[in-house]
Structure formats: C-alpha cells, structure tokens
Amino acid sequence: MISNNKIKGIIYIILASLSFATMNLFAKLALECSPYQKTFISNAVATIIISIIILKRKDSFLGKRENRKYLLLRGVMGTISILTLYYSIESLLLADATILTKLSPFFTIIFSFFILKERITKKQLIFLLLAFIGSLFVIKPQFNAAIIPALMGVISAVSAGVAYTMIRVLGDKESFFTVILSFTGIATITMSPWIFVNTSALTLTNITFLILGGLSFTLGQIFLTLAYKNAPASEISMFDYIGLLFAAVYGFVLFKEIPDYLSLIGYGIIIVVSIINIYFSKSSE
Template sequence: MSDRNKGILLLLVSALGFSLMGAFVKLSGDLPTSQKAFFRNIVAAIITLGFVLYHKERVFGKKENQKLLLARSALGTVGIVLNFYAIDRLVLSDAEMLNKLSPFILIIFSAIFLNEVARRFQVMAVIVAFIGALFIIQPEFSVDIYPYIIGVLGAVFAAGAYTFLRVLGNKEKYYTVVFYFSFFATVVLLPFTIVFYEPMSVQQWIYLILAGACATAGQFGITLAYKFAPANEISIFFYSTVVYSALLSIVLFGQIPTLISVIGYIIIFGSSFYMFLKNNQTDMKQAK
C-alpha cells in the first residue's frame, strides 16, 4: 500500500472514530455538557499517558513550548465543550458539519496571526463554505438557532487550537500534545463536573468511556495520516465523518437531516473538494 493510500485509510478510520464519539456522547443522554467533556478527556488522558511513558518522553513537553501547549489546550477545551453542546441539541450530522467549518476558519486565522497569504481560491472557498453553513443553520433569528451558533463557535475555537498546532509543528510528539490537551481539559472541567454532577447509570458510564476511546483513536488516526501524506492531498476524505454521522443519526436516533441541510452539506463538501483540487494543482506547478 502506498503512503498516500495509508494516509487515506487512516483518515477514514479517524473520521469513523470521531463520528462514533459524537454518537456515544449523544447516547449518554441528559447529562451536563461539562460532565460529558470531562469523561471524554480523562479517558483520552489515561490512554495517551501510556504512549508518552512508553516512548519515555517528557509528560508535559518541553519548557520552551509551554505557552503554545497551554494556548492550544485552552482553545481546544472550549471548542470541545461547545461541540458537545451542539451534538446534544442538533441532528448529529448537522453538528458534525458545522464543526467541519474549522479548516476554512483556520485559513482566516493563519492569514491574520501567522501572516500566511490566503490565495484567491481559498478566500472563495471560505465564503462558499459559510453560505453552506447558512443552509444548515437556516437562520430565523429565534432561540432555535442558538445551538447552531454554538456549533459554529465550536469550530472557531477548534480553528484557534489548530492555529497553535501549526506553530508547534514537530516541536513536540503527537501523543505528548494530545495528552497535554486531554489532561488540561480534565483539570479545567473537574470543578464544573463536581458542582453540576449528575449520577450516571452503568450504561452511561460505558457510553462515555467509549466516547473517550473513540476520540483518542480519531485523534491518533488524523495525526498519523498526515505523517504519510500532505494534508492538501488527503484532507478531503475526513469529510466522510459527515456521512458516518448521518447514517448513525438515522440508525440510532431516527433523525433524518432536512433537504436544506443536505444542500448545505453538499455546498461545504464541494467547497472543500474545490480547495483540495486547487491545492494539488498548485503543488504540481511548484514541483515543475
């Protein structure tokens, strides 16, 4: 199997992991969002700590990277809480697609904060993607759109976290970054979990443990995928998570996305596919 195909396979597995995480979070029922996020992260922290210790790396990374790790973790924690809030209150595939706006928002943040020049086709892709988001949100300026706004904000904070990941680059091992983030989120969410704690059944415990395990698999999958192939060659396949989530929504929750939402999915996916093709064309020209 070529490295590119390995990357694609890992990305498909990663997308499935994140989709299952969302499904298990939703299946865990009427629990505080902070409690769900806490258990998702403590499971991930335990799993990734094993990787850090096995490879004999520094548990909390290098001293010179602490500000970057803290910023990435803080933004990522807020992003997860907002995403879980949206998952609980929206059709699963709607919440997932809104969260997938983060790559487009990352282009904006990279231009503003990292002085990376946004090409014209990237700007067009961002505009089209946000039009697609409006189809999903279907704004009526009522309280009903609140969860959709929260979902978009989750993508904004996720993009902020990814911006700091770009700055971190290869300065830290991927499992160290994931552990640091998961541990940080666990510590931050612990007081909220204690104050608002709701007793859980055995089934709810199992669902949240599985959510944490699937999220960890998803995180490792996407990180390893980009080691085998450049993001602009394979990132389009990560949108398979919306297909998985739509199927899980129908099978597990009997939730069928509206036709207008599906049009929004197609617009955002099309925008991403366009950017995928243009990036490949640019790389081929540069290679010549």
C-alpha cells in the first residue's frame, strides 16, 4: 500500500513539473523579448518572493563564508542554465526543449564523479550513452546554424548538472531558500543591464507573461522541495516526466506544434533510460 507521504510526494512533483512547463510556456509567449530580458524578469520576481521568505524565516541571504564559493558556482551555472533554456525555447518545440532539460540528472552523475568522487557504475555508463543517443534523435545534428538552439538546450542541461552537484555539495549546510537565492539573485544582477536593450519588446503583455513565468518558477522550486521532503527521489523522480506531457499539450494547443517521429523516438529513449536508472539506483540503496 502506498504511504500518504509518497502520495503527497508524487502530487507535489507533478505540480512542480507543471509549474516548470508553465514557466517555459510563458517564456515562449513573451515574443521578441531577448533571453536576457526573460531571465532577468522571471528571476527578479523569484528573488523578491524568496527574499521575503528568507526575512520571515530569518535565514541568511549570503550563506556561511565557507559555503559561498559553492553558492556562487551554483548561482552562475543556474543562470547559464536558464538563459540557454530560454534561448532554446525561442526556436525549438516546447516538448523538445523540455526533454533536453531532462538530461541534467545524467550530467549530475558525471560531475558528481569528478567533484564528489562518487563512483560511476557500468550500468550508469550504459545509461549515459543511451541518453546521449536519445538526445541525438531530438537534436538531429546538422552542420549549420540550425543546430544552435538544440545545443543551447544541451548546454542548459550540462549547466544544471553542475548546479545540482553544488546543491549536493552544500547538502544541509545552508537553508534551501538561501541556495535558491544564490541562483535567482545572481541571475537578476547579471542580467539587469540587458533590460535596457531593445526596450520596445517590453510591452505590458510580455512583462505580464514573464512575471507569471517567475511565479511559476518559484512555485516549481517550492513544490519540488515539498516533494523530496515527503518521499525519496528514487521513488518519485520518474513522475517529473509528466512535464513533457504538459509541454506537448501547451505546444500543440497554443502553437500547433507536433513533434516529428525522430523526436518521439528520442523522448521514448530518454524517458525509459531515466526510469530504468532510477529503478537501479533505488535497488542499490
């Protein structure tokens, strides 16, 4: 019988997946805004909300001195991840951009090997290779500029992999909200100069979309935290792939996007390999 906590964890991770897919949707709807402007506005909203939470909880804004280098790297890589994600969303199908972000756990395994000295098993190496093959079906490598948006999606996943590894390095040494602020704060500060470039794109409609995107991002982070507080990642992570379904529905209904058969094959490979990887990770605990 499934425990109440596991049911809560599943519900929360589905809500997190929906929130992140919705964030991507609002970013795509904000036509003509640059990825820099999208990154600034959505993260500024999240920064304000997280700062209020930190004030109420009396957590640290900057973290402990010995942890700041990890917080800085987490923030920089998180900023690169969301910036390149927004770039890829402009040209890719929502579902394609979403599935490429799902490669981040595999890159986390790689960076955990180099940074945390965690062992990589033969099975994990096979899963990494299969996930890479699956991504090629989505990317459809070409020797021209058309490949750039897909490569940006992969860079987003790589950067997220480093950021997630830093979260693992930090563990319980810092408040979760301090860790989030290290990301949203750095993204807001570094992207702020770009808000003044091509201001004609910052219409009331676009700003509203990006504010809603920032709210969706914040909710996603909170739901994700609640999910993993209620159940182990190995038991609920597979439900995160429901986000691909949300993205596909958004793309079809609002943009008439229909993934081709190569992308569908890629989705299947990445999802199946990810679920098998989760299963083996669970059985080895």
